[in-house]
C-alpha cells in the first residue's frame with residue numbers, strides 16, 4: 001500500500017514525538033493490550049506481564065523502536081522488517097488476528113498523548129502504517 005506525501009509527513013511528525021518516549025509509551029500500549037485483551041498474554045507466558053513489570057516496559061520499547069525503524073523505510077517495509085517477520089511467523093507463530101488489537105492500543109496511546117497532532121488525517125495515516133507493518137509481519141505465514 002503506497003504512502004502519500006501527506007501520510008509520510010504525519011507518520012514522521014508523530015514518530016518524532018514518540019521517539020524520546022518509547023519506554024513509557026510502549027509500556028502503556030502493552031499494558032492496555034493485556035488489560036483489554038487478556039488472551040494476548042498467553043504469548044508472553046515466559047515473561048512477567050504483571051502491571052508495571054520491567055518485561056512489559058522492555059517489550060513495549062522494542063515494539064515502538066521497530067515501528068520507528070519502519071517509519072524510516074516506508075517504501076520498503078518488507079525488507080526493513082524481514083527478520084521480525086521471520087520471528088513472528090516461524091518462531092512465535094502469533095495468530096494474525098492479534099495484530100490489529102495491538103495496533104488499536106498503540107493508536108489509543110498516540111491519541112491520548114498527542115491530541116493536537118492526532119488529527120483525523122494523522123489517525124488514518126498511522127492506522128494505515130500500522131496495518132502495513134502488521135501485514136508485513138504475518139506475510140510469511142504458511
Ligand code: HEM
Nearest residue numbers: 040043044062063066067084092094098099102103133134
Ligand atoms: C517480540 C515487534 C506484534 C508477540 C517482538 C520484538 C519486536 C516485536 C521488535 C523483539 C524481537 C527481538 O527481540 O529480536 C512487534 C511489532 C508488532 C508486534 C512491531 C506489531 C505492530 C505482536 C503481537 C504479538 C507479539 C500482536 C502477540 C500478541 C511477540 C512475542 C515476542 C515478540 C511473544 C517475543 C517476546 C520475548 O520472548 O522477549 N515483537 N510485534 N508481537 N512479539 Fe511482537
